[in-house]
Amino acid sequence: MTAPVAVITGASSGIGRALALELASGGYRVGLVARRREALRELAEGIASRGGAAFAAAADVADREALCEAIGAIEAALGPVDVMVANAGVGVPTRLDPLNVRDVEETFRVNVLGVVYSIEAVLPGMIARGRGQLVAISSLAAFKGLPGESAYCASKAAVNAYAEGLRIALRKKGVAVATVCPGFVATSITPMDSAAPFEISAEAAARRIARVIARRKSGLVRFPWPMALLMGLIARLPDRLVARLVGHGPEMPAGHADAAGSLAPGAGGG
Numbered sequence: 001m002t003a004p005v006a007v008i009t010g011a012s013s014g015i016g017r018a019l020a021l022e023l024a025s026g027g028y029r030v031g032l033v034a035r036r037r038e039a040l041r042e043l044a045e046g047i048a049s050r051g052g053a054a055f056a057a058a059a060d061v062a063d064r065e066a067l068c069e070a071i072g073a074i075e076a077a078l079g080p081v082d083v084m085v086a087n088a089g090v091g092v093p094t095r096l097d098p099l100n101v102r103d104v105e106e107t108f109r110v111n112v113l114g115v116v117y118s119i120e121a122v123l124p125g126m127i128a129r130g131r132g133q134l135v136a137i138s139s140l141a142a143f144k145g146l147p148g149e150s151a152y153c154a155s156k157a158a159v160n161a162y163a164e165g166l167r168i169a170l171r172k173k174g175v176a177v178a179t180v181c182p183g184f185v186a187t188s189i190t191p192m193d194s195a196a197p198f199e200i201s202a203e204a205a206a207r208r209i210a211r212v213i214a215r216r217k218s219g220l221v222r223f224p225w226p227m228a229l230l231m232g233l234i235a236r237l238p239d240r241l242v243a244r245l246v247g248h249g250p251e252m253p254a255g256h257a258d259a260a261g262s263l264a265p266g267a268g269g270g
């Protein structure tokens with residue numbers, strides 16, 4: 001049997017990079033997508049030097065045509081995609097005064113449309129073959145609109161709902177759809193001064209995601225459990241308690257922002 005092919009978007013750093021290494025060491029041939037060509041090339045070479053198979057194709061996931069071309073190049077090199085991990089994402093604080101609409105647009109383009117385009121590029125093939133796995137990397141921030149992170153939380157909530165609908169629609173087509181919602185992971189997207197609550201390493205997150213793939217899990221996956229529990233509680237609190245707990249965030253005009261910062265896993269950290 002030939003080794004399965006997994007494509008990972010956002011493979012140039014953080015969770016995506018760690019997952020590419022994890023899957024390659026588990027026998028997957030990995031397709032690597034992100035904008036930073038040099039970082040992808042180094043990663044592909046590192047995997048190859050350890051006897052693995054990797055192919056890098058640089059693209060912006062928000063550029064539908066470029067992404068489609070990149071995934072086409074990966075399929076030409078490695079074969080049909082068995083697993084698509086739509087992981088590329090950005091986390092930019094949401095501001096109120098002035099409204100940073102350009103940042104909000106970019107967040108939605110990358111975090112939402114990037115996921116849609118990644119799925120679009122592989123889904124027809126998966127349906128035709130009657131098998132495949134789609135893995136959307138969302139966040140525990142999907143479960144509560146948090147001050148200072150409205151756009152990020154909304155983008156991840158959109159991913160959750162989109163993937164959920166797909167999962168039900170694809171039940172009888174052999175395509176599993178997993179929505180992975182990590183808490184804080186130590187990567188460049190969470191540039192906090194001190195460790196975030198229940199923070200885990202990119203490698204630990206990658207191992208969890210690799211298990212989701214190995215088990216062909218279809219459904220929602222949240223980790224680590226203490227942070228999942230905390231977000232579940234925060235989601236049920238009245239607004240005034242949420243504001244006391246996590247602060248007002250940079251949504252408030254300058255001078256009103258609370259020093260407590262943000263509690264949105266994967267977002268800019270306030």
Ligand SMILES: NC(=O)c1ccc[n+]([C@@H]2O[C@H](COP(=O)([O-])OP(=O)(O)OC[C@H]3O[C@@H](n4cnc5c(N)ncnc54)[C@H](OP(=O)(O)O)[C@@H]3O)[C@@H](O)[C@H]2O)c1
Pocket residue numbers: 009010011012013014015016033034035036037039059060061062087088089090091110137138139140181182183184185186187188189190265266267
């Ligand atoms: N770290 C956390 O606490 C945390 C928690 C929950 C969820 N997440 C989610 O996990 C995913 C990975 O984030 P991370 O924590 O690993 O952060 P990261 O280290 O900043 O990685 C983000 C990756 O996405 C890629 N990317 C960003 N914009 C892109 C674009 N327009 N086109 C193609 N690739 C793009 C980046 O590569 P290039 O810059 O080379 O394009 C990079 O490889 C994100 O979806 C994030 O929301 C993170």
